[in-house]
Amino acid sequence: MSFDLNFIGVLIGAIMASSVPLILAASGELITERSGVLNLGVEGMMIIGAISGFALMVVTDNLFFAVIGSMLSGLVISLIFGLLTQSLLTNHVATGLALTIFGIGMSAMIGKNFVGIPGKEFPLLFVNFKESIPFLGPIFFGHSIILYFAFGLPFLTNYFLKKTKTGLIIRAVGDSPTSASNQGINVTLVRYSCILYGGAMCGLAGAYLSLIYTPQWIENMTGGRGWIALALVVFATWSPIKVLIGALIFGGITILQLHMQAIGLRIPVQLLSALPYIMTIIVLVVISRDSRKIKLNTPTSLGQIFYKEK
Amino acid sequence: MNTKLKVSEISKIYPGCIANDKVSLEFGSGKIYALLGENGAGKSTLVKILSGVVKPDSGEVFLNNESIKLNSPLDAKKNNIGMVFQHFNLFETLSVFENLSMDSDKTNEDLRVLVNDILKKYNFKINLDVPVLNLSAGQKQKVEIIRCLIRNPKILIMDEPTSVLTEQETDDLFISLKQFSKDGILIIYITHKLKEVLSLCDEVAVMRKGKVVSVSNTTDEKIESLANKMVGENLNTIKKKINNFKNSEEILKVSNLNFKSDDPYETNLNDLNLSLKKGECLGIAGISGNGQNELFQILSGEIITEGTSIMFRNKEIGKLNPRERREYLMAFSPEDRIAQAAVPELKIYENVALNNFKSSNFFEKGLVNEKKIKEHSKKILSNFSVNTDNVELKSQFLSGGNLQKLIIGRELITSPELLVCFNPTWGLDVGAINYIHETLIQINEQGKSSILISTDNDELLKLSDRICVIYKGKLSKIMNADNVTAEKLGILMGGGSID
Numbered sequence: 001m002s003f004d005l006n007f008i009g010v011l012i013g014a015i016m017a018s019s020v021p022l023i024l025a026a027s028g029e030l031i032t033e034r035s036g037v038l039n040l041g042v043e044g045m046m047i048i049g050a051i052s053g054f055a056l057m058v059v060t061d062n063l064f065f066a067v068i069g070s071m072l073s074g075l076v077i078s079l080i081f082g083l084l085t086q087s088l089l090t091n092h093v094a095t096g097l098a099l100t101i102f103g104i105g106m107s108a109m110i111g112k113n114f115v116g117i118p119g120k121e122f123p124l125l126f127v128n129f130k131e132s133i134p135f136l137g138p139i140f141f142g143h144s145i146i147l148y149f150a151f152g153l154p155f156l157t158n159y160f161l162k163k164t165k166t167g168l169i170i171r172a173v174g175d176s177p178t179s180a181s182n183q184g185i186n187v188t189l190v191r192y193s194c195i196l197y198g199g200a201m202c203g204l205a206g207a208y209l210s211l212i213y214t215p216q217w218i219e220n221m222t223g224g225r226g227w228i229a230l231a232l233v234v235f236a237t238w239s240p241i242k243v244l245i246g247a248l249i250f251g252g253i254t255i256l257q258l259h260m261q262a263i264g265l266r267i268p269v270q271l272l273s274a275l276p277y278i279m280t281i282i283v284l285v286v287i288s289r290d291s292r293k294i295k296l297n298t299p300t301s302l303g304q305i306f307y308k309e310k
Numbered sequence: 311m312n313t314k315l316k317v318s319e320i321s322k323i324y325p326g327c328i329a330n331d332k333v334s335l336e337f338g339s340g341k342i343y344a345l346l347g348e349n350g351a352g353k354s355t356l357v358k359i360l361s362g363v364v365k366p367d368s369g370e371v372f373l374n375n376e377s378i379k380l381n382s383p384l385d386a387k388k389n390n391i392g393m394v395f396q397h398f399n400l401f402e403t404l405s406v407f408e409n410l411s412m413d414s415d416k417t418n419e420d421l422r423v424l425v426n427d428i429l430k431k432y433n434f435k436i437n438l439d440v441p442v443l444n445l446s447a448g449q450k451q452k453v454e455i456i457r458c459l460i461r462n463p464k465i466l467i468m469d470e471p472t473s474v475l476t477e478q479e480t481d482d483l484f485i486s487l488k489q490f491s492k493d494g495i496l497i498i499y500i501t502h503k504l505k506e507v508l509s510l511c512d513e514v515a516v517m518r519k520g521k522v523v524s525v526s527n528t529t530d531e532k533i534e535s536l537a538n539k540m541v542g543e544n545l546n547t548i549k550k551k552i553n554n555f556k557n558s559e560e561i562l563k564v565s566n567l568n569f570k571s572d573d574p575y576e577t578n579l580n581d582l583n584l585s586l587k588k589g590e591c592l593g594i595a596g597i598s599g600n601g602q603n604e605l606f607q608i609l610s611g612e613i614i615t616e617g618t619s620i621m622f623r624n625k626e627i628g629k630l631n632p633r634e635r636r637e638y639l640m641a642f643s644p645e646d647r648i649a650q651a652a653v654p655e656l657k658i659y660e661n662v663a664l665n666n667f668k669s670s671n672f673f674e675k676g677l678v679n680e681k682k683i684k685e686h687s688k689k690i691l692s693n694f695s696v697n698t699d700n701v702e703l704k705s706q707f708l709s710g711g712n713l714q715k716l717i718i719g720r721e722l723i724t725s726p727e728l729l730v731c732f733n734p735t736w737g738l739d740v741g742a743i744n745y746i747h748e749t750l751i752q753i754n755e756q757g758k759s760s761i762l763i764s765t766d767n768d769e770l771l772k773l774s775d776r777i778c779v780i781y782k783g784k785l786s787k788i789m790n791a792d793n794v795t796a797e798k799l800g801i802l803m804g805g806g807s808i809d
Contacts, residue, residue: 168412172401179401181363182361182363184384
């Protein structure tokens, strides 16, 4: 095995690709949680996005429709969560867990007819540069448009939350829904919007898996990535940039430990497999250990049901 | 600019309680109006209706003789009604400026200019770019007022604004309010403090049990006349206790107590020293958030400190937990009745059982001795005149006053040597306050000691033998209560120094 520069470039490209679903889902969930809603249905929404994207691709033979459709399906399933938690005031945690169970079951049922069907090739951008520029080529070029979007998203999210009025309102609702309501802000509407946005992003994350990363349908193919995304949001203390860092570390160590396994290092496989989880948590805890910042970033009303006085 | 506000036949009924019963009132600009009443008299409901937070069941509101609909806070804003709530409606984790910009249509640059003008005009000093959680209560209130002022209000409603302020801050607030009134803003001032009504307001409407019982000019009223209208009965005054602790032995000594917290919401304590004799009541004054919470938790054992820093009856107890401290005959009544002192979902006798001792035999071989606990609870209910004899009642159905009686009763029935209480009459009505005060005097007369941490200066001056002030985690020197006045306390509470 030669450690030439180009190989490292390819490796980094692979790491980036593997972190895309985490970045998308976590960025979406981050907005949802910033408005004070804890949606534990990320895994369920992702897998619904994965199967609907794949099914639409097979049925319509159109990747554009497939991607849009996956986002819409994520949005629709998060609407169920919204109706239950915001209009019927059910408990966020229980409803989110139910959503995940529902999503996994539902996707397995729809997916039965799609097992074993080969995926379609997703167009990659700037493939020429990827091959002609050593090292940097495979890092920056030859990716799908969704990857570029995913890597821009945390910065956009950060800007949106910090600099725009809508972002300010979302943070205000997450801080104190009662105060926000007394200020004339429609808390329910804000929270619904954030839930739907989170759903759409999870749907897109699922589609990335079934259309681009491993273009096929396998039952339960999200494999717990939704839960990782959820954990990333918390351990990144609701900071979009730290979510990006966390996703890259997780993706990076996942890929690296696979290579280490392949080389045949004398370290137990179980330990290697556990490495991404441990390292991600350690790194995020270390970079977010400022308790003052945690207080300021944490949505105070997270998971609380909001009753409007009448 | 002339503003006339009229509420006509406003009624609002909650399950089991008529909050507003055909309330009719008239207000005009140029005057400051007081809305006076006890807790639960319906003042806050009326104010919430005027600010669009709550919809009335019937009745109308007229602004300058036109009927207006107040279906949401936005409607109130559209009609230039500004409101400063008793519990601040601020976003703690956002900066002051972000809080202000939330509902302004102006660009950030224009808003900053406007806010700076307001700060200058009314001599407010606030850093716009720090998170609200770093501000003092007085500063938070100013942020609320500025938020109203940037919308050019015709009407400004203040709901019990001085409950969190020092004497000095209150004076400053009154100066500002008088200035607003001169600038043509109609001011409605909600309070249950009689002195404030007389010193600030021109007209006063008294509410009792949801009804307006009187409207008059403040020049025609005295404190006693207003008090009787508010309560609806003649109050008996509490007799001052006889001091007999002077030569008694020392029971508690706190020396060089320090507490450092990483939590930005908490206050650090610096080198606290105090001592307490048998039969003495030590009052600790201060504006909330100056370390009272932390001090209470350290005394009660919720926060553990060095063993030597707290000596109780010549034993080092700093490292003991609340239960172990109770074994040494300490008792505690926390500020938050619902969250800290009692579990609202549990029945009365279950809450009583939570406070158990080795000697109380509430539990046998790991099993609950229900009969014993219930007998014990019945004794508490009758000895401390809690308004029920049903020990199976869930604690959440007790009123604040009755719950406080239950909590104090639960602590006192074991005859502790020291009771530490924190704002024991917070949010209670006059009758319940009287009862609690009498009880606290009684335990001193029985030779037991008490520490009273309170934000209510009148209460402190009435009950304490010695008083000190906590400010930013530091204690002032401890003074004899006879030499202390409300003014002195006010200066110390605001961080000033006397003599």
